[in-house]
Structure formats: C-alpha cells, structure tokens
Amino acid sequence: MSDDVVAPVATAAPATHEPPARDITDGGPDMVQFLDADGQPVALNEVNSPYAEYVDAIDDEQLRSLYRDLVLVRRVDAEGHALQRQGELGLWPSLLGQEAAQVGAGRAMRPQDYAFPGYREHGVAWCKGVDPINLLGMFRGVNHGGWDSNENNFHLYTIVIGNQMLHASGYAMGVQKDGMVGTGDPERDTAVMAFTGDGGTAQGDYNESLVFASVAHSPVVFFVQNNHWAISEPNDRQFTIPPYQRARGFGIPGVRVDGNDVLASLAVTQGALDRARSGGGPTLIEAFTYRMGAHTTSDDPTKYRIAAEVDIWKKKDPIDRLRKHLESKGLADQEWLEALDAEADELALRIRTACQQMPNPPHSEMFEKVYAEPHPLVEREREEFLAYQASFEEED
Template sequence: MTLPMTPQPGALDGEHDLVQLLAPDGTRRHDPRYPLEVDRAQLEGWYRDLVLARRIDTEAFALQRHGELGLWPPALGQEAAQIGSGRALRDQDFVFPTYRQHGVAYCRGIDPALLLGMFRGTELGGWDPHEYRYALPQIIIGAQTLHATGYAMGLLLDGAVGHGDTERDTAAIAYLGDGATSQGDVAEAFVWAASYQAPVVFFCENNQYAISVPLERQTRVPIAQRAAGFGFKGVRVDGNDVLACYAVTRAALDAARQGFGPSLIEAVTYRIGAHTTSDDPRRYREDAETEAWRAKDPIDRVRIHLQREGSDAAFFATVEAEADQLGAHLREVCGRLPEPDLVGLFDHVYTDVPEELARQRDDAIAWQATDEGGDR
C-alpha cells in the first residue's frame, strides 16, 4: 500500500494568506490588520540588527570549520523572523528559545560571544536567564513550549497580566521549528495554554525542514491553522520580512499581556544553510530550491528599500565595519576559550549519580591518564 505524502494543492503554498509588509523587491506593503509606521532611522536600526545577526552566524560557522567549536546550528536566512520578533519584546517579557535563536539572544543584549562556549563544550550557558529574560537554549525538541506555558501560568497567578500597564503586564514567548510541531510536548503545551488562557506566544520558525524531513511530510495544512483546533489564533507571516514579523509578534504579545490568551505565529522562512555543521543539505534538497529562496533574502529587501528612501553608502559602510568588528570580537574571545573538560561532561547531570554513569566517568578519568588521553 502506498500512502499519499503530498499535501492538498496549494495547502502549503508559501504565499497563501501570508502577512507581508515588505516584499522581496523592497516594495512597502500595508495590511490593515497589522498597521505599522516605521521611519527610516528605525528601519536602519533593524537593518543593522539583521547584518550583525548574520555575522554572528557566519563567523561561528567559520570557527566551527576551523575546529574551534564542536558544533554550530546555522540560522542563515532566518534573521528577519528573529530580529522582527525579538524587537517586539518588552524588557519584562521572557524568552524560551531553541539552540538556533542567535538573533533573539542578540536582541536581548546577550554578548554573542557567550553563545560560543556552549558549542565548544566549555559553558552550560554563560548568562543569567533572569537578567536577560532569556532562558538557556533547549536542546530537547519542543520541550521549551512546556516551560514557556508553565512560566505564563505563573504570570497569571502573580497577577502580571491584564492591567493595561506597559511596565507590569508580561508575556512569555516560546520559539520552535516546524519539526517541533510534531512533538507531543508541543500539543500538550497548546492544550494547557488554551485551557487557561495563558499569556504565551508560540513563534514557529518554519524553515521548511525538520533536519532532512520536508514540510510536506510533516503536515497537510499550514502550521498556523493548527491553532484553531486548540482554540486560539494562528497567523502566517512572511518570515523573511522583518516588518511583518515585528508587527505580527507585537500584536500577539499585546494580546497575551492584555489577558486574551495564547497565539501561534508561523513565520514562513527557509534554512539556507545546514541543520547543523554536521549536516549536508545537498543530500536531501535541490540547489534550485535554495537559490529560489535566496531571492527572498531578508537583508536584501531592507537594503533595497532603504536605498530608495535615501540611506547612503556611508550608512551601509558603517554597518559593515561594525559587523567586521563583531567578527573580530568573536574570533578573539573564541581563541581565549579553554579546551573542553571531558570529565566535566558528567557534572550537573544527576544529583545522585547512577551507577552506570559513575562507571563511565571513572573510565573517562582513567583514559585521560593514559598517553592517548593525555594528548587530547
């Protein structure tokens, strides 16, 4: 028996019912559901954010290829989804990310150099989640949606919702990928958040692949439509449009803070690079597909629009110079990081260490004492 694996015609069309405020050719569009007035100075600031977020990513990728990091999860092509949503947050809002939200971490004021230690194996995070209102990245796919929902329930119990006070009313936001929507944890979080009207926004960066599994083998309808089945609002947005991502996320966060409950945002974007640096996407997708998405690049459309609005070459040169400085900072910091501690991998895992794990730790200590282990 052959099972049909393709969606209904047009069901996953990237242009279907998509909120878009800045087209790939730089044309400004308007959507009465999401009014947004942005002056040139503000958009120049977001352009700078986009460029710096990409430099964080490309620099870390290069460091991994030079053997300085053990792994890196690229976010190339997904910058608008992260910067747009990240800039919509208020200081008091709390972020529950995955391992790929480098741009959101940057928006929260975290030194991107702190991200490097995790992927070198020398840090467990490197920042205080309460200081930045940014949780340590979750590696278990989808689990952060439960954490965000639980935190949002705490906000309800603390009375931090629905006062009309911009400094007091608070929301949580959970980032997830399209692959995570197939996890039971995510469905559980949706049910709980909807049942209790928890002030949480689920922001799905739909980059079209769950590692190598394409979207059409994960769902037969747009991801945003799943929200209706749980009883809350779902919105599809052009994930390569920083303006639309900002406007839609701002509206969803405002609704959550006012006590109107959860919402799901599906930011339709594309993972230009690999899932991680251990992945080769050429094994499961065509180059023509990737090139078609490059034409929708989130940075190019903002640059084109700004050039039309009068931003000059000096502005763009200044941004590039700042990106070069950031790259140098990351290389310098990474060069000072210590070598990963093999035995340290066993620390902070269990309060009461299981017998098997204790045996493995002893084996690691013994191996390090040998000539082979001592050289590594």
C-alpha cells in the same frame, strides 16, 4: 483568516523534489506582509491592516536599527559556521535566511518578556542582549549552557526538539498566578514566547503545550519558523495543514506572516504580545521563511534538496529586501553601509578571538550543578574521578 478549513496554501516541493512547478515562496493570501521581495511597500489589505499601526510607529532610525540587527546577526552566524569548520566548535546550527523572522520577533519583546528558544535562535538571543560569545561557548562545550537565563529573560538553548514549548506554557501559567497579566501597567504585564521550527510541530511536547496554553488562557506566543525543512524532511512529510491553520483546532488564533519581511514579523509579534500581556490569551504565529543553509554543520542539504529551490528563495533574501527599502527612502547611503560592514568585521574579530581564547574547564566541573543540592552518589563519583586523574600525575 477564513473560518473554513482549506487545503494548505504553501508547502514544500513535491516528494520527488524536482524543480518546483509553482512559486514555493508564495505564502498564500492569508500571509501578512508589508514589504515585497523588492523592498517596496505592500498596499494595505484586510490581512495586514490589523497590524498597520505597529509599522506606522517605526521611525527612520528604528528602520536602520533593524537593518543593523539583521546584518550583525548574519555575521555572527557566518562566524559560528566558520569556527566550527575550523575545529573551534563542536557544532553550529545556522539561521541563514531566517534573520528577519527572529529579529522581528525579538525586537517586539519587552525586557520583562521571557523567551524560550530552540537551538537556532541566535537572532532572538541578540535582541535579548545575550552576548554571541556565550553562544559560541556553549557549542564549544566549555560552559554550563552559556548564560544566566534570568539575566536577559532568555532561556538556555533546548536541544530536545519541542521541549521548550512545554517550558514556555508552564512559565506563562506561573506569570498568570503571579498577577503579571492584564494589570494595565506596561512595566509589569508580561508575555512569554516559545520558538520552534516546522519540524517541532510534529512533536508531542509541542501539541501538549498548545493544549495547556489554550485551556489556561495563558500569556504565551508560539512562534513557528516554517523554514520548509526539518533536517531532511520537507513540509509535506510533517503536516497536511499548515501550522497557523492548525491553531484553530486548539482554540487559539493562528497567523501566517512573511518571515522574510522584518517589518511584518515585528508587527504581527507585537500584536500577539500585546494581546497576551493584556489577558487575551495565546497566539500561534507561523513565520513563512526558508533555511538557506544546512540544518547544522553535520548536515549535507545537497542530499535531499535541489539547488534550484534554494536559488528561488535567495531572491527573497530578508537583508536585501530591507536594504532596498532603506535605499528607496534615502536612509542607506554607501558611507553608512560601509560603516556597518566595518562594525560587522569588528564584531566577528571580537567573538572569534574570544572563542579561540576560551580556557578549557577543569574536568571536575562535569559533576557540578547536576542536582540543585549536593548528592552523595555524585560526590562519591567525583572523588573517584579526581583520584583517577591524580594517578596520572603521580606516574609522570
């Protein structure tokens, strides 16, 4: 990456959002990439060569495993969307198009590494071992967040935009104080990852977290999924300098990676995590990708973007890209692909059935775990509520 501040190399379409006159999928010369849109290897260059060792270490079975992750994560996402449309979930934020960015980052993490997601990181959750049923339970509104965050080192989803970035910076400072950085023990040294979208970079919490991480030299990796749209706001209304270049202003390195290339996402994240665990400090990664679906199921993207833009990005679909690569290497015959589709069907059936059979929690649960310890006001309100509920039973 050049030390000179330059104009943005790739932002969203102009404010008029007419059919783009240039290739908006081009992440520019600084973008790390190992597979092109056709699944063909990209020649080594000064940008991707620092991460080549991580790609070289990926064997054939790991390649197939990464493809399996992408396919299953997309199926979970599709099922969540369908369940919401059928009235089974209150809301669903789709990750369609961002699977490679999330799976690459998720698979780069070690078990002891802690992830702080936003609310769209279903792929990272999958890689960290969180059962998709827990995700559905959260958006169905029948549990307290959905999972034990310490069981898989995957924090609960954070709806407040950018708030998780501060959580990650603080947790990473705690990791430092616990002496879990730079020991040379791969089972002990720990890194933290914080995930957000391009819209989150405009939040104060995001910028404050980078200040904390920089001055504390803490072991945290900030992973910005630049999917080009913060709900209805395009990149050109979020920033004039792309996130990876803005990292320099905070005194930390910034890297732009092709977020639709799972190998590049994996390699760049592994490099940043290794640096963090060894005591090298924070890194900001900008995954250059695209949200092909709506922001959430309450959103209508046809109100603010044109179909031609989506069609252009569909040609760089992350799953198609890796499948073509596997086929070129003789690693994905029809029998294997069909077996994977069958596994996806079984997964969809399992989570759909589990979602529909989730019992509604008793209303009194809303008063539980409001505070860490019993609180007299909450207890009084709980008793009043229970008495109110009981009055209806008496009338019946």
